[in-house]
Amino acid sequence: MTVRAPSLSPVETTARTGVRIEPDARLVVQVWLGTRLILLITAAVVALRGGVRMVDVLGNWDVAHFVAIARNGYAVPTDVAFFPGLPLALWAGTLVGLDPVIWGTVISVVTSALATWALYRLGGRWAAVAWLLAPTSVFTLVPYSESPFCAAAFWAWERATQRRWGAAALLAAAACTLRVSGLFLVGALAVFAVVQAWRDKRASDAARSLPWLLLPLAVLGAYAVYLYVKTGSWTAWFSAQSTGWMRKFTWPWDCVMNSWRSIQPGMYADHPGWVWIFRAEFVSMIVGVVVVVLLLRRRRWPEASWVGVQLLAFSLSYWFQSVCRAVLLWFPLWTMLGDFVERHRHGGWRWFWAVAVVVALVAQITWAVLFYLGMWAS
Numbered sequence: 421m422t423v424r425a426p427s428l429s430p431v432e433t434t435a436r437t438g439v440r441i442e443p444d445a446r447l448v449v450q451v452w453l454g455t456r457l458i459l460l461i462t463a464a465v466v467a468l469r470g471g472v473r474m475v476d477v478l479g480n481w482d483v484a485h486f487v488a489i490a491r492n493g494y495a496v497p498t499d500v501a502f503f504p505g506l507p508l509a510l511w512a513g514t515l516v517g518l519d520p521v522i523w524g525t526v527i528s529v530v531t532s533a534l535a536t537w538a539l540y541r542l543g544g545r546w547a548a549v550a551w552l553l554a555p556t557s558v559f560t561l562v563p564y565s566e567s568p569f570c571a572a573a574f575w576a577w578e579r580a581t582q583r584r585w586g587a588a589a590l591l592a593a594a595a596c597t598l599r600v601s602g603l604f605l606v607g608a609l610a611v612f613a614v615v616q617a618w619r620d621k622r623a624s625d626a627a628r629s630l631p632w633l634l635l636p637l638a639v640l641g642a643y644a645v646y647l648y649v650k651t652g653s654w655t656a657w658f659s660a661q662s663t664g665w666m667r668k669f670t671w672p673w674d675c676v677m678n679s680w681r682s683i684q685p686g687m688y689a690d691h692p693g694w695v696w697i698f699r700a701e702f703v704s705m706i707v708g709v710v711v712v713v714l715l716l717r718r719r720r721w722p723e724a725s726w727v728g729v730q731l732l733a734f735s736l737s738y739w740f741q742s743v744c745r746a747v748l749l750w751f752p753l754w755t756m757l758g759d760f761v762e763r764h765r766h767g768g769w770r771w772f773w774a775v776a777v778v779v780a781l782v783a784q785i786t787w788a789v790l791f792y793l794g795m796w797a798s
Contacts, residue, residue, distance in 0.1 A: 503597055612722035708747070
Protein backbone atom coordinates (compact mmCIF):
# COMPACT_ATOMS: atom_id res chain seq x y z
CA MET A 421 0.00 0.00 0.00
CA THR A 422 1.28 3.43 -0.87
CA VAL A 423 1.23 5.86 2.05
CA ARG A 424 0.16 9.32 0.98
CA ALA A 425 2.39 12.04 2.34
CA PRO A 426 0.57 14.75 4.24
CA SER A 427 0.05 18.10 2.60
CA LEU A 428 2.51 20.81 3.56
CA SER A 429 -0.45 22.69 4.96
CA PRO A 430 -3.44 21.41 6.96
CA VAL A 431 -5.71 23.71 4.97
CA GLU A 432 -6.61 23.83 1.30
CA THR A 433 -8.11 26.64 -0.72
CA THR A 434 -10.97 26.09 -3.07
CA ALA A 435 -12.59 28.38 -5.58
CA ARG A 436 -16.03 27.79 -4.09
CA THR A 437 -15.42 27.94 -0.34
CA GLY A 438 -12.13 29.77 -0.03
CA VAL A 439 -10.43 27.82 2.77
CA ARG A 440 -11.17 24.42 4.23
CA ILE A 441 -9.36 22.04 6.56
CA GLU A 442 -8.16 18.82 5.00
CA PRO A 443 -9.97 15.69 6.28
CA ASP A 444 -6.71 14.27 7.70
CA ALA A 445 -5.96 17.51 9.50
CA ARG A 446 -9.53 17.73 10.75
CA LEU A 447 -9.12 14.38 12.50
CA VAL A 448 -5.90 15.58 14.15
CA VAL A 449 -7.55 18.79 15.33
CA GLN A 450 -10.46 16.81 16.78
CA VAL A 451 -8.14 14.46 18.67
CA TRP A 452 -6.09 17.41 19.94
CA LEU A 453 -9.22 19.14 21.23
CA GLY A 454 -10.60 15.92 22.67
CA THR A 455 -7.46 14.97 24.58
CA ARG A 456 -7.02 18.53 25.93
CA LEU A 457 -10.63 18.51 27.15
CA ILE A 458 -10.27 15.07 28.74
CA LEU A 459 -7.16 16.15 30.62
CA LEU A 460 -8.74 19.42 31.77
CA ILE A 461 -12.01 17.76 32.81
CA THR A 462 -10.03 15.16 34.75
CA ALA A 463 -8.19 17.97 36.52
CA ALA A 464 -11.47 19.69 37.35
CA VAL A 465 -12.95 16.48 38.77
CA VAL A 466 -9.88 15.86 40.93
CA ALA A 467 -9.96 19.46 42.16
CA LEU A 468 -13.67 19.31 43.02
CA ARG A 469 -13.40 15.97 44.80
CA GLY A 470 -10.39 17.16 46.76
CA GLY A 471 -11.82 20.56 47.58
CA VAL A 472 -8.82 22.36 46.08
CA ARG A 473 -8.25 24.85 43.27
CA MET A 474 -7.38 23.98 39.68
CA VAL A 475 -3.99 25.66 40.12
CA ASP A 476 -3.28 23.24 42.95
CA VAL A 477 -3.80 20.11 40.85
CA LEU A 478 -2.06 21.60 37.80
CA GLY A 479 0.88 22.89 39.84
CA ASN A 480 2.41 19.72 41.26
CA TRP A 481 5.96 18.43 41.07
CA ASP A 482 8.28 20.28 38.67
CA VAL A 483 5.72 23.02 38.13
CA ALA A 484 6.53 24.29 41.62
CA HIS A 485 10.20 24.60 40.62
CA PHE A 486 9.41 26.48 37.41
CA VAL A 487 7.10 28.88 39.28
CA ALA A 488 9.64 29.44 42.06
CA ILE A 489 12.34 30.28 39.50
CA ALA A 490 9.96 32.63 37.69
CA ARG A 491 9.26 34.47 40.95
CA ASN A 492 12.59 34.35 42.75
CA GLY A 493 15.21 33.37 40.21
CA TYR A 494 17.64 30.57 40.98
CA ALA A 495 17.42 31.10 44.75
CA VAL A 496 17.55 27.34 45.44
CA PRO A 497 20.88 25.82 44.32
CA THR A 498 19.33 22.64 42.88
CA ASP A 499 16.89 24.64 40.76
CA VAL A 500 19.66 25.33 38.24
CA ALA A 501 18.85 21.84 36.94
CA PHE A 502 15.87 23.50 35.22
CA PHE A 503 16.73 25.50 32.12
CA PRO A 504 15.54 29.13 32.08
CA GLY A 505 13.30 29.16 28.99
CA LEU A 506 9.99 28.19 30.61
CA PRO A 507 10.56 30.17 33.84
CA LEU A 508 11.27 33.28 31.75
CA ALA A 509 7.99 32.77 29.88
CA LEU A 510 6.13 32.36 33.18
CA TRP A 511 7.83 35.47 34.57
CA ALA A 512 6.72 37.47 31.53
CA GLY A 513 3.13 36.47 32.29
CA THR A 514 3.38 37.64 35.89
CA LEU A 515 4.33 41.12 34.64
CA VAL A 516 0.77 41.55 33.37
CA GLY A 517 -0.83 39.88 36.38
CA LEU A 518 -1.27 36.33 35.06
CA ASP A 519 -1.14 33.42 37.45
CA PRO A 520 2.02 31.48 36.47
CA VAL A 521 0.33 28.07 36.68
CA ILE A 522 -2.63 29.12 34.52
CA TRP A 523 -0.37 30.99 32.10
CA GLY A 524 1.99 28.02 31.95
CA THR A 525 -0.94 25.74 31.15
CA VAL A 526 -1.95 28.03 28.31
CA ILE A 527 1.62 27.90 26.99
CA SER A 528 1.62 24.11 27.12
CA VAL A 529 -1.77 23.83 25.41
CA VAL A 530 -0.76 26.18 22.58
CA THR A 531 2.67 24.63 22.07
CA SER A 532 1.15 21.13 22.12
CA ALA A 533 -0.89 22.26 19.12
CA LEU A 534 2.28 23.49 17.40
CA ALA A 535 4.08 20.22 18.17
CA THR A 536 1.12 18.27 16.80
CA TRP A 537 1.17 20.32 13.61
CA ALA A 538 4.89 19.68 13.12
CA LEU A 539 4.42 15.96 13.71
CA TYR A 540 1.56 15.95 11.21
CA ARG A 541 3.93 17.39 8.62
CA LEU A 542 6.68 14.93 9.53
CA GLY A 543 4.64 11.74 9.68
CA GLY A 544 1.03 12.32 8.78
CA ARG A 545 -2.23 12.15 10.71
CA TRP A 546 -1.68 8.89 12.57
CA ALA A 547 1.72 9.97 13.89
CA ALA A 548 0.13 13.11 15.32
CA VAL A 549 -2.83 11.17 16.73
CA ALA A 550 -0.55 8.59 18.36
CA TRP A 551 1.46 11.34 20.06
CA LEU A 552 -1.71 12.97 21.38
CA LEU A 553 -2.84 9.63 22.84
CA ALA A 554 0.45 8.94 24.65
CA PRO A 555 -0.09 7.82 28.27
CA THR A 556 2.06 10.66 29.62
CA SER A 557 0.23 13.39 27.69
CA VAL A 558 -0.62 15.18 30.93
CA PHE A 559 2.88 16.65 30.71
CA THR A 560 1.87 18.38 27.48
CA LEU A 561 -0.94 20.15 29.36
CA VAL A 562 0.56 21.24 32.67
CA PRO A 563 3.38 23.84 32.86
CA TYR A 564 6.24 21.46 32.06
CA SER A 565 8.84 21.98 29.35
CA GLU A 566 7.69 18.98 27.28
CA SER A 567 5.18 20.82 25.06
CA PRO A 568 7.30 23.87 24.21
CA PHE A 569 10.37 21.70 23.71
CA CYS A 570 8.55 19.29 21.41
CA ALA A 571 7.15 22.21 19.44
CA ALA A 572 10.61 23.74 18.95
CA ALA A 573 12.39 20.42 18.32
CA PHE A 574 9.80 18.93 15.96
CA TRP A 575 9.66 22.14 13.91
CA ALA A 576 13.45 22.36 13.87
CA TRP A 577 13.55 18.87 12.37
CA GLU A 578 10.77 19.66 9.92
CA ARG A 579 12.61 22.77 8.73
CA ALA A 580 15.80 20.74 8.35
CA THR A 581 13.96 18.28 6.11
CA GLN A 582 13.08 21.27 3.92
CA ARG A 583 16.73 22.42 3.99
CA ARG A 584 15.77 25.58 5.86
CA TRP A 585 18.77 25.44 8.14
CA GLY A 586 18.56 29.01 9.37
CA ALA A 587 15.04 28.44 10.68
CA ALA A 588 16.04 25.02 12.03
CA ALA A 589 18.90 26.58 13.98
CA LEU A 590 16.67 29.28 15.48
CA LEU A 591 14.15 26.68 16.59
CA ALA A 592 16.90 24.47 17.99
CA ALA A 593 18.20 27.50 19.89
CA ALA A 594 14.74 27.93 21.40
CA ALA A 595 14.74 24.25 22.36
CA CYS A 596 18.12 24.72 24.05
CA THR A 597 16.63 27.28 26.43
CA LEU A 598 14.17 24.65 27.69
CA ARG A 599 15.98 21.35 28.32
CA VAL A 600 19.40 19.78 28.18
CA SER A 601 17.90 17.60 25.44
CA GLY A 602 18.54 20.59 23.20
CA LEU A 603 22.19 19.53 23.14
CA PHE A 604 21.16 16.12 21.81
CA LEU A 605 18.97 17.82 19.22
CA VAL A 606 21.92 19.86 17.95
CA GLY A 607 24.00 16.69 17.65
CA ALA A 608 21.25 14.87 15.74
CA LEU A 609 20.77 17.85 13.42
CA ALA A 610 24.50 17.84 12.73
CA VAL A 611 24.27 14.16 11.75
CA PHE A 612 21.25 15.06 9.60
CA ALA A 613 23.17 17.79 7.78
CA VAL A 614 26.09 15.46 7.05
CA VAL A 615 23.87 12.58 5.89
CA GLN A 616 21.79 14.94 3.77
CA ALA A 617 24.90 16.26 2.01
CA TRP A 618 26.40 12.77 1.62
CA ARG A 619 23.24 11.35 0.02
CA ASP A 620 23.07 14.27 -2.38
CA LYS A 621 26.84 14.00 -3.05
CA ARG A 622 27.17 17.70 -2.28
CA ALA A 623 29.70 18.22 0.50
CA SER A 624 29.31 21.97 0.14
CA ASP A 625 25.77 21.68 1.54
CA ALA A 626 27.12 20.44 4.88
CA ALA A 627 29.63 23.29 4.90
CA ARG A 628 26.72 25.72 4.59
CA SER A 629 24.37 23.92 7.00
CA LEU A 630 26.60 23.03 9.93
CA PRO A 631 27.71 26.58 10.86
CA TRP A 632 24.07 27.42 11.60
CA LEU A 633 24.19 24.99 14.51
CA LEU A 634 26.68 27.21 16.30
CA LEU A 635 23.68 29.36 17.25
CA PRO A 636 21.97 26.79 19.53
CA LEU A 637 25.39 25.79 20.89
CA ALA A 638 25.93 29.44 21.83
CA VAL A 639 22.67 29.38 23.80
CA LEU A 640 23.85 26.35 25.77
CA GLY A 641 27.21 27.98 26.27
CA ALA A 642 25.57 31.15 27.57
CA TYR A 643 23.68 29.19 30.23
CA ALA A 644 26.87 27.37 31.24
CA VAL A 645 28.67 30.70 31.61
CA TYR A 646 25.77 32.12 33.64
CA LEU A 647 25.92 29.15 36.01
CA TYR A 648 29.70 29.52 36.35
CA VAL A 649 29.36 33.19 37.22
CA LYS A 650 26.60 32.40 39.72
CA THR A 651 28.13 29.32 41.37
CA GLY A 652 31.82 29.35 40.48
CA SER A 653 31.51 25.87 39.03
CA TRP A 654 31.40 24.66 35.43
CA THR A 655 29.62 21.53 36.63
CA ALA A 656 26.82 23.28 38.54
CA TRP A 657 24.09 21.73 36.39
CA PHE A 658 25.43 18.20 36.89
CA SER A 659 25.82 18.79 40.62
CA ALA A 660 22.21 19.96 40.88
CA GLN A 661 21.00 16.86 39.04
CA SER A 662 23.03 14.60 41.33
CA THR A 663 22.04 16.34 44.58
CA GLY A 664 18.37 16.86 43.80
CA TRP A 665 17.44 13.77 41.77
CA MET A 666 20.20 11.15 42.28
CA ARG A 667 21.24 11.59 38.67
CA LYS A 668 24.89 11.02 39.34
CA PHE A 669 27.23 9.33 36.90
CA THR A 670 26.70 5.57 36.93
CA TRP A 671 28.01 2.93 34.57
CA PRO A 672 25.22 1.60 32.30
CA TRP A 673 25.38 -1.93 33.69
CA ASP A 674 25.01 -0.59 37.24
CA CYS A 675 22.13 1.61 36.12
CA VAL A 676 20.36 -1.41 34.62
CA MET A 677 20.85 -3.41 37.83
CA ASN A 678 19.61 -0.55 40.02
CA SER A 679 16.57 -0.16 37.78
CA TRP A 680 15.95 -3.91 37.77
CA ARG A 681 15.94 -4.02 41.57
CA SER A 682 13.49 -1.11 41.68
CA ILE A 683 10.83 -3.04 39.74
CA GLN A 684 10.81 -6.17 41.89
CA PRO A 685 7.63 -7.07 43.83
CA GLY A 686 7.63 -5.81 47.40
CA MET A 687 9.90 -2.85 46.75
CA TYR A 688 8.80 0.44 48.34
CA ALA A 689 6.17 -1.14 50.58
CA ASP A 690 5.22 2.33 51.87
CA HIS A 691 4.71 3.55 48.28
CA PRO A 692 3.47 0.52 46.30
CA GLY A 693 2.66 2.66 43.26
CA TRP A 694 6.31 3.53 42.77
CA VAL A 695 7.12 0.00 41.59
CA TRP A 696 4.69 0.39 38.69
CA ILE A 697 6.20 3.73 37.69
CA PHE A 698 9.68 2.20 37.72
CA ARG A 699 8.33 -0.66 35.61
CA ALA A 700 6.94 1.86 33.15
CA GLU A 701 10.37 3.51 33.03
CA PHE A 702 11.96 0.14 32.27
CA VAL A 703 9.44 -0.59 29.52
CA SER A 704 10.04 2.89 28.05
CA MET A 705 13.76 2.15 27.82
CA ILE A 706 13.02 -1.14 26.04
CA VAL A 707 10.75 0.72 23.61
CA GLY A 708 13.56 3.19 22.98
CA VAL A 709 16.04 0.41 22.23
CA VAL A 710 13.59 -1.20 19.79
CA VAL A 711 13.08 2.16 18.07
CA VAL A 712 16.84 2.71 17.68
CA VAL A 713 17.34 -0.80 16.28
CA LEU A 714 14.56 -0.29 13.74
CA LEU A 715 15.96 3.10 12.75
CA LEU A 716 19.45 1.67 12.29
CA ARG A 717 18.09 -1.19 10.18
CA ARG A 718 16.39 1.39 7.97
CA ARG A 719 19.58 3.49 7.86
CA ARG A 720 17.84 6.47 9.35
CA TRP A 721 21.04 7.59 11.05
CA PRO A 722 19.96 11.08 12.20
CA GLU A 723 16.78 9.85 13.89
CA ALA A 724 18.67 6.94 15.45
CA SER A 725 21.21 9.35 16.91
CA TRP A 726 18.40 11.54 18.33
CA VAL A 727 16.81 8.69 20.28
CA GLY A 728 20.00 6.75 20.91
CA VAL A 729 21.90 9.52 22.64
CA GLN A 730 18.96 10.07 24.99
CA LEU A 731 18.96 6.38 25.90
CA LEU A 732 22.67 6.63 26.58
CA ALA A 733 22.13 9.63 28.86
CA PHE A 734 19.43 7.80 30.80
CA SER A 735 21.66 4.75 31.19
CA LEU A 736 24.42 6.86 32.75
CA SER A 737 22.22 7.83 35.69
CA TYR A 738 21.67 5.93 38.94
CA TRP A 739 18.47 4.38 37.54
CA PHE A 740 16.02 4.94 34.71
CA GLN A 741 14.07 8.06 35.59
CA SER A 742 11.79 10.38 33.58
CA VAL A 743 12.04 8.10 30.54
CA CYS A 744 8.25 7.85 30.32
CA ARG A 745 8.06 11.59 29.68
CA ALA A 746 11.04 11.54 27.34
CA VAL A 747 9.13 9.19 25.03
CA LEU A 748 7.11 12.26 24.04
CA LEU A 749 10.28 13.73 22.52
CA TRP A 750 10.98 10.71 20.31
CA PHE A 751 9.24 11.83 17.12
CA PRO A 752 10.73 8.88 15.13
CA LEU A 753 8.71 6.53 17.36
CA TRP A 754 5.50 8.37 16.53
CA THR A 755 6.22 8.64 12.80
CA MET A 756 7.00 4.91 12.59
CA LEU A 757 3.90 4.08 14.61
CA GLY A 758 1.86 6.34 12.35
CA ASP A 759 3.22 4.59 9.27
CA PHE A 760 2.36 1.20 10.78
CA VAL A 761 -1.21 2.31 11.51
CA GLU A 762 -1.59 3.66 7.98
CA ARG A 763 -0.59 0.27 6.54
CA HIS A 764 -2.70 -1.77 8.98
CA ARG A 765 -5.95 0.07 9.48
CA HIS A 766 -8.41 -2.05 7.50
CA GLY A 767 -10.20 -5.31 8.18
CA GLY A 768 -9.64 -6.88 11.58
CA TRP A 769 -7.13 -4.21 12.46
CA ARG A 770 -9.98 -1.74 13.03
CA TRP A 771 -11.01 -3.60 16.20
CA PHE A 772 -7.42 -3.76 17.39
CA TRP A 773 -6.96 -0.02 17.02
CA ALA A 774 -10.32 0.69 18.66
CA VAL A 775 -9.23 -1.28 21.72
CA ALA A 776 -5.79 0.39 21.61
CA VAL A 777 -7.39 3.85 21.69
CA VAL A 778 -9.51 2.92 24.72
CA VAL A 779 -6.47 1.50 26.54
CA ALA A 780 -4.43 4.60 25.67
CA LEU A 781 -7.12 6.93 27.01
CA VAL A 782 -7.47 4.93 30.23
CA ALA A 783 -3.69 5.05 30.71
CA GLN A 784 -3.66 8.77 29.90
CA ILE A 785 -6.39 9.54 32.44
CA THR A 786 -4.74 7.32 35.08
CA TRP A 787 -1.39 9.06 34.61
CA ALA A 788 -3.10 12.45 34.81
CA VAL A 789 -4.92 11.55 38.03
CA LEU A 790 -1.65 10.45 39.62
CA PHE A 791 -0.07 13.78 38.73
CA TYR A 792 -3.06 15.85 39.82
CA LEU A 793 -3.14 14.07 43.21
CA GLY A 794 0.54 14.84 43.74
CA MET A 795 1.55 11.20 43.46
CA TRP A 796 4.67 10.19 41.56
CA ALA A 797 4.00 10.09 37.82
CA SER A 798 7.41 10.36 36.19
